[in-house]
Amino acid sequence: MPNYELKAEQINALSEQVSNASCVVVGDYRGMTADQMDNLRKLSRSENVHIKILKNTLAKRALNGTQFSCLDDVLKGPVMLALAFEEPGSAAKLIKRVMKDVDVLSVKGLSLGDDLLGPEQLTAIAELPNREQALSMLLGNLKAPTTKLAQTLQQTYTKLAYALNAYNDTKAN
Structure with a gap:
């Protein structure tokens, strides 16, 4: 050749x-x-x-x-x-x-x-970042707002429960 x-x-x-x-x-x-x-x-x-x-x-x-x-x-x-x-x-x-x-x-x-x-x-x-790292970062960013919303709603219910418990304690005394 x-x-x-x-x-x-x-x-x-x-x-x-x-x-x-x-x-x-x-x-x-x-x-x-x-x-x-x-x-x-x-x-x-x-x-x-x-x-x-x-x-x-x-x-x-x-x-x-x-x-x-x-x-x-x-x-x-x-x-x-x-x-x-x-x-x-x-x-x-x-x-x-x-x-x-x-x-x-x-x-x-x-x-x-x-x-x-x-x-x-x-x-x-x-x-x-490689492909897997980039996808996990993207999923983390997509998941963050819903996680924060769930935590905020949970804190509201927790504060309400504490307030009702404190009110119940004051009524019991």
């Missing part, structure tokens, strides 16, 4: 993965040891994050035509793509956690869709 056909297959496969992703983080991995990279890959498998290291030209072609085409500007030098599929913040959480241990790993940019976000936004994206 000629080299250009192989590259075309790689581009199509990566483009399909990127179009299914919910978040892409572009990082600079220069200076990472093989052990650090292995650790990153192991952690990424457990978090359902795909790590891709490839040439910029292939990455640009794969990102072209997807919602992450805005990342073309940060594809300079050696880059690593971290693709999150189920939870948008999972790639950012993984990279942030690894950056604590690996000083040479840095973020060039990230995207949740059509907008390019800078490296300073990594923490904000990493702190996004």
